[in-house]
Amino acid sequence: MRVISLCAGQGRDLLEVLAGHPRRDDVRARLVELDARNTAVAEATARAAGLEGVEVVTADASITDHYRDLTPADLVLVCGVFGNITDEDVERTVDACVQLCATGGTVVWTRHRGAPDLVPVICEWFEKRGFDRQWVSEPDAGFGVGVHRFHGEPQPLATGMRMFTFVEEAEKQGRNS
Template sequence: MDWSAWHGGYDDPGSWQARRLRAVQERLREVLDGAPPGGVRVVSLCAGDGRDLLGVLAGHSRRGDVRARLVELDARNAGAARRRAVETGLGAQVEVVTGDAALPVHYAGMVPADVVLVCGVFGNITDADVERTVRACRALCRTGGTVIWTRHREVPDLVPRIGGWFAEAGFEQLWLSAPGVGYGVGVHRFTGAPDELRPEQRMFDFVGYPALRPDLWPEG
């Protein structure tokens, strides 16, 4: 799978990718709008070219308060995120790490964070790894912090179970996209005490949607 070329779908404003991106960005703006005064730490797993965060932060009134770390394995996407950060004047406060987002060591020093973005992850890993990653968010998110996540809604729809796993892990649901919009976006606030970050414990294996759903992607 060419994950750099995959981002071309965002160029069509009517695509599910573009519509999902707008939903994620709207929720992120709301979270930043409601953040208390002071610094805001953000981490993004499998960040792609960074548009989830950078598309919001560039024009937001709280941009000066945000420090972020984006972790992305694809070197082309990571390079595009760095360029985007520099072009929007955010290069000094947005760090892009080219590395495996499943490894907690990449978030050391930035977590527990105020905002955790898990977008484009849950549709590319096994159900067991989705549950494990939800639990891992307890170490990534501070008390009162927010996780914004995405997942496709193909049958069998895992979104309701993901919501249940977040509830079991000590998160309360703030927002969930409607079932019929063609994508799933959820927003959950952490109400518990953060777990200790365990750098050696892998959160998930990124399998990829084509391999997980060959019935829907036969050429994969």
Template sequence: MTRDWYTWHDHYADPASALSHRLAELRTRIAAELDQAPPGPLRAVSLCAGQGRDLIPVLATHPRGGDVTARLVELDPRNADLARAAAAAAGLSGVEVVLADAARTDAYAGLAPADLVLVCGVFGNISDADVRAVVGHCASLCATGGVVFWTRHREEPDLVPTICDWFAEEGFEPVAVTTPAEQVGVGVHRFLGTPRPLPAGVSMFEFI
């Protein structure tokens, strides 16, 4: 049965839910990166952005929010509409919500490599091989010194340690890897390498 990614967001209504704890951790980590970001314009991309609950509220309240040009890519039109409305209500004219397949590299053309790359709610819904592929593509999506925020459940077999190894192979160093709730993992990795060109017309993953 295909999951309804619109009603999936209902879990956030329960502040005690694992997803709520994951969301709070992500917002804290995003804000921390904005705190120490160098002066000047910043760029952000979010894959499978949903309703933008991780990034938009942080940009709406952070002093650096207005410096960020962001592209949120989401396939469900209901989620995209809510994200677009939230950005507009917050006065975030630099936030663009694109209704498109987030797996396609073309969705990030012109904005990658970015300073903030969000891959949240993705790694737990694709094959291990596709997780490895996405980590590789993060070396194209992320600017030197930029960070990737990612999530993955910690159910057995726990892939989180392996994901960290894959990021290391691609030139990333860990900033934080936490478990804010039972069976929930949140990772932040900083890119120390030189971004590779983002290939056109490539599908990075497929939801299963």
């Protein structure tokens, strides 16, 4: 099983679950995160848990090159990204998921449910691209999480492509108006 995590932080979305999973040794994962402090924690956590199939990379997670030999993946984690980029970059990243995700693979993504609530639109973007909605948190849940399974045919990974750029809060508000 192949797993990629964009903007993985300290790997908390994957490492704690994987450490106790019976198929942990069947997983080859790449966690990409720009902050070296976070990757140091993720690396230490993976090594302490004996997760030999986990690779932690300190790099710009928005560049497709970092996923080249692990796509299409069975699980794609895009957590903590969609609330920090423009709507256009959210859609571009959803577009890229047809290159990142294997047929039958799953994308787990997050986005706040505050105004403007882009979650319904993100769901539409995924569904227009061959993903089936598996689960989405309710608007009043206090958080936004979506799970989509890909039923399409993966596209070849376009190397050298930037999926997104993090923006400052003021810039996000101006573009999301």
